[in-house]
Amino acid sequence: MTSALEQRCERLRQPVTELVAVSISATLRPQDLPELRAAIADVRAILGEDASDLPPGAFIDWLPTALRNLQRMDEAVAGGDAATSYAILTDKADGFIRLTDGCAGFPGWSAT
Template structure:
């Protein structure tokens, strides 16, 4: 259902932008790892609401791997491992760009 996808993308838009900024910032300033953890956990809470109502293959594919990817981001940030954080965040198949592709065309994306 397109409305469910639009709703989910709207819910995730701000937190994803915040995570992107924090991840980029953490690459040069380790103090930003705290913010990386906060933003990733915020996205985890949204993803935990489920995706049963979203009838979009790209979104459901991303949502299925999102918990693992977000855990990798959090764990990397907790260990101040900027390379691990970046690798999980930017993974072309499971990272946040996969969500961006699913939400392409939605307001704010």
């Protein structure tokens, strides 16, 4: 039986991969901004789900920051600023690297 955290991490893997890819492309191609907003919304929907069944730890610790980051990213993209959105995504202290820590050990995730 898989844990609730493992299931959540599994469901996030592809949407987060898409988010990273379109974040990069949107910095070079403004026409990708609507796709970036959709990717942000997809990840936010999963991260915004009830977390009461998730154990304490790196994922839960980062979750409020993740939701704030996604809001800030969406605001930047709405203003046409994909570069700021990408900077938030890749921030070394609070960016999505912390999701890697929270999902470390599950298939497709590793801490670096």
